[in-house]
Amino acid sequence: MALLASLALLALTACSQEEIVHGLEESQANQVLVALDEDGMRAEKRREEGSEATWRVEVASSEAPRAQRLLAERELPRPRPPGFGEIFGKGSIVPTPAEERALYLHALSGELARSVEAIDGVVEARVHLALPPADSLRPEPVTTPRAAVLVKVRPGARSRLEPLAPGIQSLVAGAVAGLDATAVSVVVAEAAPAARTPDGGAPARRRSVLLTLAGVAASLALALPSLALASSHLDLRRFLGRFVRRAP
Known part of the structure; x- marks a missing residue:
């Protein structure tokens, strides 16, 4: 019974999920899923309850520490660049013309960065605008x-x-009004690959072992009633045998 309980506990641990990040936009959650999948970890995104559409990402409890390390190495999830909605939707006091222009350029840069980040394969984008003030x-x-x-x-x-x-x-x-395409410089750089641990295949092997143990536990659970019944029959036959031998 102790062995069966241990195996059942291992099976339960193998199937449990742990949240590693939450409160994400769907695009951020997708970036996290891609990064984890590239490193051989299975993850799921789940929509959270609330008025805003936010998502959380879960992995197997046994892989949660490794997943957290990977996200830290890749600086994920990354905050989205602020756009017009975030900058001008705060309802602050009326800004000065200079402040309003700076806010506009910041918001426009954020909107353009979002557009570039929508390209498949882009991890992060930054747009810097140098526009002379109108006079x-x-x-x-x-x-x-x-x-x-x-x-x-x-x-x-x-x-x-x-x-x-x-x-x-x-x-x-x-x-951008008045901006010529030839005056836009674009630099494409690769993100540093995440360092893999020497036992990068250990989680997969561990998962396979746990699943095997779970199957053994299930088989034992099914066979236990039959074994107990057979054992009780054997004990009864031995008892009756001793009783018959003692009879005159």
């Missing part, structure tokens, strides 16, 4: 508007995504 006394801008885009992609995806640089230039230039 009613000088119709012509003193300096030429410029922009710079940093695109961080998954390991091995640089060669596939670098040809998209002209399209990213056009995307940014099309969103």
Whole structure:
């Protein structure tokens, strides 16, 4: 019975899930799932209850520490760049013209970064806008508007995504009045691959062993009543045998 209880406990532990991150947008949850899958870990995303659509990610309890380390190494989940809704939807006091312009450029940069991050394989994007302020006394801008885009992609995806640089230039230039696509510089860099532990296959092997033990526990649980019944019959026959031998 002690062995059966231990095996059942192992089976229960193998099937239990543990939450590793919560309160995510769906795109952030998907990034976490991709990272865990690339490292050989099975994870699930579940929608959380509440007025806002947020998600949480769960893994097997035995793999939770390893999953947390991986997310820390890859700096996941990453906060989304603030857009117009986050910056201008705060209901603060009326800003000065200079503050309003700075907020607008910050929000526009965030919206453009979100668009670039929507490309498959892009891990993170940052857009920097250098736009001269409008001057009613000088119709012509003193300096030429410029922009710079940093695109961080998954390991091995640089060669596939670098040809998209002209399209990213056009995307940014099309969103900014007076900005020429040739004045937009795009840098594509690969994210550092996550360091794998020497026993990277251990979780999979552990999971296989636990599943095997769970099967053994289930078989023993099914066979236990029959074994107990057979044992009781054997004891009864021995008892009756001793009684018969003692009879005159």
